[in-house]
Amino acid sequence: AWSIDDHFRTAPFDSNLPVLLGLVSVWNATFLGCPALAILPYCQALQKLAPHIQQVSMESNGKGVSITGVPLDYEAGEIDFGEPGTNGQHSFYQLIHQ
Structure with a gap:
């Protein structure tokens, strides 16, 4: 848990896995209508x-x-x-x- 928290806190957005997964979720629900x-x-x-x-x-x-x-x-x-x-x-x- 600590390592993913640290990754989220320190990684740039373009390689930040929690941020990217959140954006995929927004994309699917908002733009693709899923x-x-x-x-x-x-x-x-x-x-x-x-x-x-x-x-x-x-x-x-x-x-x-x-x-x-x-x-x-x-x-x-x-x-x-x-x-x-x-x-x-x-x-x-x-x-x-x-």
């Missing part, structure tokens, strides 16, 4: 990853108004969802793959 992100870990040990990302991302970014209360004319965040392995295999995995 409103959802599937988080599909293979390992059952990561079963709490998707709910954690949902809480952090959607609570922070899922606002429909600006900081001054003005309604936004664009999407400010995406819908994050997911389950590990077989938990989601027979539900939404089928929809995604077909």
Whole structure:
């Protein structure tokens, strides 16, 4: 955790992985119109990853108004969802793959 925090704090934006991933998320939701992100870990040990990302991302970014209360004319965040392995295999995995 320390090394990625240090990388985020010190790396220039053009090679800063957290910044680039955040910009890809904005690009997908705002410019490409892809409103959802599937988080599909293979390992059952990561079963709490998707709910954690949902809480952090959607609570922070899922606002429909600006900081001054003005309604936004664009999407400010995406819908994050997911389950590990077989938990989601027979539900939404089928929809995604077909």
